[in-house]
Amino acid sequence: MTRRPALGTLVATAAGESDMHERERMLAQYHRERARRVLVLDSIRAHLDEQPSPRAVRACARNWIADLLALADKVAKNKAEDTINTDDFGGAA
Template sequence: MTGRPALGSLVATAAGDSDMHEREQLLAQYRRERARRVLVLDSIRAHLEEQPSPRAVRVCARNWIADLLALAEKVAKDKAEDTIKTDDFGGAA
């Protein structure tokens, strides 16, 4: 007995380390996305709280919603155009 681990256990350890690293990366990505979401929502909330009346809060919220939907439509349109360019030529345009 040499005290060296069997090849199978080395492969299992390497695979386990890889899985752990992947989980840590996914968790870090989740935390970044969550922090960004909280930051944005806190900023919107602060802006809404600055409004002088309940009516003004609702108008401001509708404006935020309209702006967000317009932004989402533009991003979706751009992504669709990128997809069409890629699909037509079999690669990036």
């Protein structure tokens, strides 16, 4: 006689595989984001290392910060406009 697994066992197995796939996807996303962050920070550090004096390093860092904040403001503004535009049309872009 062949023994068949209960339906609940099959559902639990499928859910477990789905959870495992989701965890793997999230972990891969984390590693991509971490790698991008490290790459950007290493590039900024290399640029700062090229500066001739401590004063120049600090000035350069202030410029990086100002540029980053300006960029963040633009991105935030675009996102706010996108949200307003999608809200006006009932969620359709």
